[in-house]
Amino acid sequence: MSPARVESGAPTALLERAMEILSCFDPKHSALTLTQIAELTKLPMSTCHRIVGTLEAGGFLSKGSDRKFRVGTKLWTIAQHAPLSERLRESALPTLARLYEETGENVTLAVLDRGQALYVDRLVGERSIPTISRAGGHLPLHTTGVGKVLLAYQSEKAIEQYLAQPLPKPTPQSITQPDALRRDLADVRKNGYSITRQEMTRGSGSIAVPIMRNGRCVAAVGVIVHLNRLDTNRLVSTLTDAAASIAAELDGH
Amino acid sequence: MSPARVESGAPTALLERAMEILSCFDPKHSALTLTQIAELTKLPMSTCHRIVGTLEAGGFLSKGSDRKFRVGTKLWTIAQHAPLSERLRESALPTLARLYEETGENVTLAVLDRGQALYVDRLVGERSIPTISRAGGHLPLHTTGVGKVLLAYQSEKAIEQYLAQPLPKPTPQSITQPDALRRDLADVRKNGYSITRQEMTRGSGSIAVPIMRNGRCVAAVGVIVHLNRLDTNRLVSTLTDAAASIAAELDGH
DNA sequence: GACTAAAGTTTCATGGGATGGAAGTTTCTG
DNA sequence: CAGAAACTTCCATCCCATGAAACTTTAGTC
Incomplete structure (x- = not known):
């Protein structure tokens, strides 16, 4: 019914989106603004904002004084147990x-x-x-x-x-x-x-x-x-x- | 308006659960079975299974031949950019x-x-x-x-x-x-x-x-x-x- | 190798949480 | 100090996560 249904393999699922957001952080992007993340993942700003906020609250991301996000210490700590x-x-x-x-x-x-x-x-x-x-x-x-x-x-x-x-x-x-x-x-x-x-x-x-x-x-x-x-x-x-x-x-x- | 809205700290939110699952991996638990994860997080098995499955598909966790989960290389890679x-x-x-x-x-x-x-x-x-x-x-x-x-x-x-x-x-x-x-x-x-x-x-x-x-x-x-x-x-x-x-x-x- | 308990997997009806457009607010920039 | 860009909040709609239950696989026992 909704006319503008995103047809193909809808990249839905909150979790997958969250992982996609985290994956934005690569050698070329160690610090990203919210807008940059939204662009890279092609997610709506508001959605992106919400997910990033949750990730930040959990210590998976951290926001610097330059309003850029970086990988947080919590995520880093977990990774040390790989x-x-x-x-x-x-x-x-x-x-x-x-x-x-x-x-x-x-x-x-x-x-x-x-x-x-x-x-x-x-x-x-x-x-x-x-x-x-x-x-x-x-x-x-x-x-x-x-x-x-x-x-x-x-x-x-x-x-x-x-x-x-x-x-x-x-x-x-x-x-x-x-x-x-x-x-x-x-x-x-x-x-x-x-x-x-x-x-x-x-x-x-x-x-x-x-x-x-x-x-x-x-x-x-x-x-x-x-x-x-x-x-x-x-x-x-x-x-x-x-x-x-x-x-x-x-x-x- | 909404009649039965449980306002207080609803421990919901998929993403938070996923982060909680990942946080189970600490110095004492570098390899966990699904059941162990479910116990540690107190999540229902089926829910846990689904989330863990998604995390595995994303490379955030990996399942060994001993059917234990460990932190995956994807997560580790991201953490290197902290x-x-x-x-x-x-x-x-x-x-x-x-x-x-x-x-x-x-x-x-x-x-x-x-x-x-x-x-x-x-x-x-x-x-x-x-x-x-x-x-x-x-x-x-x-x-x-x-x-x-x-x-x-x-x-x-x-x-x-x-x-x-x-x-x-x-x-x-x-x-x-x-x-x-x-x-x-x-x-x-x-x-x-x-x-x-x-x-x-x-x-x-x-x-x-x-x-x-x-x-x-x-x-x-x-x-x-x-x-x-x-x-x-x-x-x-x-x-x-x-x-x-x-x-x-x-x-x- | 049959038996069984535990671990893992799939199913499905339901409603609560995610969604994203739009409006509001803050922060840059010239 | 405008004007714009970046960010944040809001909220009606509806989709997707939920988890109990049923089912399948694995591991352990005699």
Whole structure:
């Protein structure tokens, strides 16, 4: 009866809307005004206002003096109990710290999440080069050191499924030919580590190794370095030690 | 007008329930079955099932093969964009790593949140002693090194408000007398660091210093050590350097 | 492997809470 | 200090969340 019925998959359901609102907060939007949220979610202002208000009351969002909303401490606190933080991050952090001290380079820890590399942690210093990866961020599997490792140790089927989709090519050096990637991944499995050279960012490369548990690759550690500092042998051995140490720590708990 | 309108605190509202469900995940409950969630929230099973299902579909929760729910990667990802993670943690991590390497002790970073010390990060190793504090956890202000610092640099009014409430006394050494605490806090302000001795845990003590920004104490860094390793002078100077370094990093961005 | 208790899932009639247009209020901006 | 943009409140309408009950699956026992 109502003439203007929103036809297709009505994105109704309060909860879904709330989750959509929270999902607006991403690397590019860490602080948003109500209007911006309404625009991003395409929700009516009044509805948006109400939901955001409830989320704020619950501590899931917090409003700054600049009238911008940010992710609240309550949500952050809950997230710290995700297995990701609880087991992996917590176990790996001391080792990552050592790795960072030893190499002075960008150190990253990632897991596989929805067909992408999810960066669980990273340590960056002044000495190290700027990177795109950031904790909580996703990057493609085939253009990053940690990503290649994570992909290489997947099942044949999963790998083919990944290769079947269109692959982004952020730099001219990015390898996007399925066949070339298959060879690359086979090398990773054979050597036990991956290398990338300018496949994600111009001027830098990376090396990564798997963290194995019960014969499965549960995560990957890697370093990102300036191309001319890519000292494979030294880095691989340091990384391998670190991976073993993290794996031991994981089992220890 | 509306005849039977129950005006008083109707504990309704889907969203609030959803937030309550998510809040069930705390240090003691990182994995919960549906039934457990229903019990904790006192919600009817069917209602709980529906909400949990929606949260799972949105990636806010994830169901393991053990049919237990855990905090999902989506929620975790969003939380990484909290100012806490984005600015503080990210800026402080390299310094904390160095601190950890230098001292080999438990290193913690905390902010003030709802009248408690919220641990933003901690680094623990095999060498260091076990502690209760964990990233994402809350502890009282008056029984922890970082807590005393955070409290000491609050306004007079806020301090008195804190002292006015009943103060938990986890160990016999915990200082809960308002007057004794006032003196203690004055010392912290005078010296620029705090010391605790067995006020939270038997056998261990802690030292902490403030991280200042624009004349305000925005966070505190501390170490937790075995009592007989509490080498005040050395630790204070190391911590002060670290705090300055973190503050600089915060401004740099 | 049958039996059973507990955990999880689906169903559905009902009414209470969500909805969003519109009007009112505050806060920027030039 | 206008004028606009951002934000907040209001409220009649109606849709969707509700939860008891029935049903299905899983885990534990002999």
